[in-house]
Amino acid sequence: MEWPIEARVTLLGDVYPLSEDEQEWAHKQYIAKHPHGLSEQWGNFHYFRMQNISDIYFIGGFGTVAWVDVKEYEALQPDKIAIDGGEHNLKELNAIFSKPLRELLASESEVDDAALISIDSKGIDVRVRQGVVWFLFFDFLAKVL
Structure with a gap:
């Protein structure tokens, strides 16, 4: 049996549906990333945006859990x-x-x-x-x- 390291994070904040004109753009982004996704099967599939992140909780495995400072997180750049x-x-x-x-x-x-x-x-x-x-x-x- 394999036990992959699966770090995960919980983001807490304000979530709002995208406007109607952004729904099509978001759907194209989703299909590009997940070409075999299930969204085509659902007639009421909608996309949302998290406007403000209020808290971040990180679970890294092996007992690694921590609250992440939101301002530090927002200032980070993705790893190249x-x-x-x-x-x-x-x-x-x-x-x-x-x-x-x-x-x-x-x-x-x-x-x-x-x-x-x-x-x-x-x-x-x-x-x-x-x-x-x-x-x-x-x-x-x-x-x-």
């Missing part, structure tokens, strides 16, 4: 590696390095599987399966990009 094809980069990196990584780790003990599961400018997260699943976290010495 994550937004510039992070998922695609992971697939390519795993195609190249998953087997050598597994072999390297297996030199110390038996390893069933090893894969990069997350990458950003601060580091890489690796899932290692040795009967049970273990997670390794590698921080870069300096921020990349």
Whole structure:
């Protein structure tokens, strides 16, 4: 059984429906991101915008939970590696390095599987399966990009 790291966040704030002229634009954005989405099946599917974020609650896994300062969050810029094809980069990196990584780790003990599961400018997260699943976290010495 695999246990992926699935960080999540709860945003609390004021939510309003988009105006009628913005609904079509939002729908095109949604279909571009989720081409097999279910919105086509619902006649009353509408899009909304969160105007003001009042609170942010982060759950990162492994007991990591925290309230995030809204002003700090709003001042942040997206991570360049994550937004510039992070998922695609992971697939390519795993195609190249998953087997050598597994072999390297297996030199110390038996390893069933090893894969990069997350990458950003601060580091890489690796899932290692040795009967049970273990997670390794590698921080870069300096921020990349």
